[in-house]
Amino acid sequence: MLSQAILEKLLAFSDEEIDALNGKVNIDRSIYLDDEETIDARKILDEGALIGVRKHTRFMSYPAHKHNYIELMYVYSGTMTTTIDDHDIHLKTGQLLLVNQAIKHSIAPSGENDIIFNFIIKQEMLSFLSSVMGSEYKLNDFIFHSLYSSENI
Structure with a gap:
């Protein structure tokens, strides 16, 4: 509160x-x-x-x-x-x-x-997050899949 x-x-x-x-x-x-x-x-x-x-x-x-x-x-x-x-x-x-x-x-x-x-x-923030998190993190996959794909995960 x-x-x-x-x-x-x-x-x-x-x-x-x-x-x-x-x-x-x-x-x-x-x-x-x-x-x-x-x-x-x-x-x-x-x-x-x-x-x-x-x-x-x-x-x-x-x-x-x-x-x-x-x-x-x-x-x-x-x-x-x-x-x-x-x-x-x-x-x-x-x-x-x-x-x-x-x-x-x-x-x-x-x-x-x-x-x-x-x-x-800004888009640059997403690029930054991607580089910091690395591809092995599921959260990274979820964020970018949600933003750039029309498929459900």
């Missing part, structure tokens, strides 16, 4: 959330995008970082977009709805969704108590 101080910090409104509450209905796509629809890891991660985490901005919809990284969305509290290929995916507290890069998806607005964390994982 999180301490009260950390929980209060998570629930505090970011500048983007304050803008949304004041009537700004669209995100500033220039903050994130490298083209018309691709969110660029270089714009949201520190230089040289292979992985990062951000709290998802509440109260605004995120129009259809894709990433040049892998995203792991974790619902800490509340709910989240994302749409992939015209299929709504509803997540609730404790659930997560792994979205491969270049998968176009949109996200419905979330409410005040919907706390979602976005883990940003």
